Amino acid sequence: MTRREAMGLVAFAALLAAAIAIALGSGRYSLGPGQALNAARLWVSDPAAAATDPVAVVLFSLRLPRLAGGMLVGAALAASGASYQGIFRNPMADPGLLGVSTGAACGAAAGLLWADSFRTIQFLSIAGGLAAILATLGLWKLLREEGDGTVSLILCGIVVHSTGTALLSLAKYVADPYSKLPALTNWLMGGFSALGADEIWRVAWMAPPALAGLWLVRGDVDILALGDDDARSLGVRPAISRLVAIVASTILVSMAVSLAGILAWVGVLVPHAARFALGPRFSVLLPGCILAGAAFLVLADTSCRTLFALEIPLGIATSLAGAPVFAILMKRSRRRWA
Amino acid sequence: MSLEFRSACFGYPIRRILSDVSFQVRPGEIVALLGPNGCGKTTLFRTLLGALHLRGGEIFLEGIPLERIPGIQRARSIGYVPQISSPAFPFRSVDVVAMGRRPRLGRFGSPGRKDRAAALDALEAVDAAHLADRPVTELSGGERQRILIARALAQGSTYLLLDEPTSHLDFGHTHQALRILQTLALEGKGILWTTHSPDQALRHAHRVVVLSGGHVASQGPPREILTPALFEETFGIRASVREWTDSDNRTRDFCLVEEDA
Numbered sequence: 215m216t217r218r219e220a221m222g223l224v225a226f227a228a229l230l231a232a233a234i235a236i237a238l239g240s241g242r243y244s245l246g247p248g249q250a251l252n253a254a255r256l257w258v259s260d261p262a263a264a265a266t267d268p269v270a271v272v273l274f275s276l277r278l279p280r281l282a283g284g285m286l287v288g289a290a291l292a293a294s295g296a297s298y299q300g301i302f303r304n305p306m307a308d309p310g311l312l313g314v315s316t317g318a319a320c321g322a323a324a325g326l327l328w329a330d331s332f333r334t335i336q337f338l339s340i341a342g343g344l345a346a347i348l349a350t351l352g353l354w355k356l357l358r359e360e361g362d363g364t365v366s367l368i369l370c371g372i373v374v375h376s377t378g379t380a381l382l383s384l385a386k387y388v389a390d391p392y393s394k395l396p397a398l399t400n401w402l403m404g405g406f407s408a409l410g411a412d413e414i415w416r417v418a419w420m421a422p423p424a425l426a427g428l429w430l431v432r433g434d435v436d437i438l439a440l441g442d443d444d445a446r447s448l449g450v451r452p453a454i455s456r457l458v459a460i461v462a463s464t465i466l467v468s469m470a471v472s473l474a475g476i477l478a479w480v481g482v483l484v485p486h487a488a489r490f491a492l493g494p495r496f497s498v499l500l501p502g503c504i505l506a507g508a509a510f511l512v513l514a515d516t517s518c519r520t521l522f523a524l525e526i527p528l529g530i531a532t533s534l535a536g537a538p539v540f541a542i543l544m545k546r547s548r549r550r551w552a
Numbered sequence: 553m554s555l556e557f558r559s560a561c562f563g564y565p566i567r568r569i570l571s572d573v574s575f576q577v578r579p580g581e582i583v584a585l586l587g588p589n590g591c592g593k594t595t596l597f598r599t600l601l602g603a604l605h606l607r608g609g610e611i612f613l614e615g616i617p618l619e620r621i622p623g624i625q626r627a628r629s630i631g632y633v634p635q636i637s638s639p640a641f642p643f644r645s646v647d648v649v650a651m652g653r654r655p656r657l658g659r660f661g662s663p664g665r666k667d668r669a670a671a672l673d674a675l676e677a678v679d680a681a682h683l684a685d686r687p688v689t690e691l692s693g694g695e696r697q698r699i700l701i702a703r704a705l706a707q708g709s710t711y712l713l714l715d716e717p718t719s720h721l722d723f724g725h726t727h728q729a730l731r732i733l734q735t736l737a738l739e740g741k742g743i744l745w746t747t748h749s750p751d752q753a754l755r756h757a758h759r760v761v762v763l764s765g766g767h768v769a770s771q772g773p774p775r776e777i778l779t780p781a782l783f784e785e786t787f788g789i790r791a792s793v794r795e796w797t798d799s800d801n802r803t804r805d806f807c808l809v810e811e812d813a
Binding site for chain 2: 299300303304305359360430431432433434436437439440441442443444446447448449450451489493494495497
């Protein structure tokens with residue numbers, strides 16, 4: 215690891231620590247570090263008393279789950295986005311490229327219409343993400359020809375994505391406009407407002423193995439960014455390494471959507487910023503994106519719930535903030551990826 | 553020891569491009585594949601890399617059918633220098649060269665410190681040590697070419713495939729690249745390269761395989777096979793190989809294109 219890479223990672227870790235402190239401390243009920251420590255002590259020594267202590271309740275039942283959700287989703291989207299950009303040789307590739315997030319959203323919509331328990335929504339949204347990737351890969355297997363690159367795979371992803379979009383519209387159309395439609399619309403905008411600790415733990419276990427999968431192919435992701443024939447000449451089997459990265463990313467994206475709906479831009483924006491600071495090597499970029507993605511989403515979510523009297527849905531904020539920030543990054547890094 | 557083609561056929565499932573190719577490359581030998589655009593040179597290389605299946609005949613690597621050799625093992629024996637490589641991101645040159653170590657790293661590997669040292673050695677060997685920390689995306693065509701050759705050297709393979717290594721280079725860099733090829737052959741590499749230029753093949757190859765019309769039109773030592781008849785048939789021009797003696801009484805060969813009648 216070069217000096218620049220190491221310094222960048224340290225800076226991202228510091229940024230995440232700051233984001234955590236800000237997220238835990240700010241809100242309608244402002245908390246100082248002393249109060250937080252006291253509450254933590256109380257929670258450890260006397261959980262029953264902590265359940266009625268207002269500071270402990272705010273900290274452990276409201277802010278901590280939300281913080282954990284933000285970190286998990288931010289890290290998952292940024293890491294999977296970075297891997298997609300490498301394996302598809304496209305700096306604009308979004309982790310939803312192969313239809314996974316649309317599929318997961320369809321699953322969640324079905325869950326909302328059918329049962330309206332968060333558990334069902336989560337389960338169906340992860341199932342929807344997996345179904346989408348199976349559909350994309352299956353279609354590709356059917357249509358591909360020998361020697362094909364990634365373009366045919368991406369086109370299959372577009373087919374699945376647009377089918378998913380149609381199904382989502384259908385779900386909105388048939389949803390009861392008084393009870394179900396507002397919930398569905400709200401959910402699709404993306405955010406953490408309904409999130410509790412249970413919902414997070416139910417899916418958080420999926421992240422470590424998926425991230426480990428990405429780490430396993432870290433060298434191959436770089437080589438695939440050179441092109442498939444280059445990769446073959448170096449003994450890498452493009453289809454296999456790409457499949458490992460796709461499966462890992464699918465798990466991460468489905469998990470993220472099952473927690474927070476569809477959050478635009480995070481998976482493109484954060485990897486760009488990380489690449490700008492750390493350089494393009496995936497073995498550095500992956501930990502960098504985990505740290506920076508977690509920090510970014512925690513800060514974005516904290517802004518959403520504190521800046522205005524009314525909480526803004528996170529998905530709207532990331533889209534609004536993402537577009538101009540991305541334009542600036544594009545201008546600044548133009549020379550680097552021209 | 554050799555990389556041997558026996559009546560090998562190349563192409564796509566529905567379209568055969570090149571048939572009945574037989575020749576071999578031995579370590580220390582430079583073989584040029586010469587032919588007009590679209591003669592199947594790239595298809596032949598992509599088949600060697602495993603991107604396409606062989607459509608008939610056989611290719612042997614050290615006596616073993618190539619299709620039976622796992623990709624990672626093949627990559628230890630055959631290195632490849634693409635015509636152009638445009639990485640999606642601005643990797644540093646040394647990192648790109650270190651990727652050449654991939655076939656030595658096992659199933660799931662990533663280059664470490666030792667591989668970086670090997671990469672620096674390889675850069676040194678092509679006079680590009682000063683480029684190590686520069687992003688490859690910022691290098692000129694000639695510099696990039698040397699980085700790609702260094703990557704193939706870091707790979708440590710016996711055979712090198714070069715796909716039109718001089719097509720993007722100016723006059724000076726072309727000469728340098730061809731000199732590097734000769735040095736590598738002297739060091740024992742078996743080199744198979746494609747070129748559009750009979751002149752280059754004439755001066756830098758031990759043997760030339762001329763591809764035209766979907767098959768091997770002719771093959772052998774360049775001085776013997778580059779006849780006016782071959783120029784006429786393959787490239788559609790009137791040309792011939794001439795000899796030129798300089799003031800020190802050394803003779804050199806060159807291709808002369810006759811004026812159109």
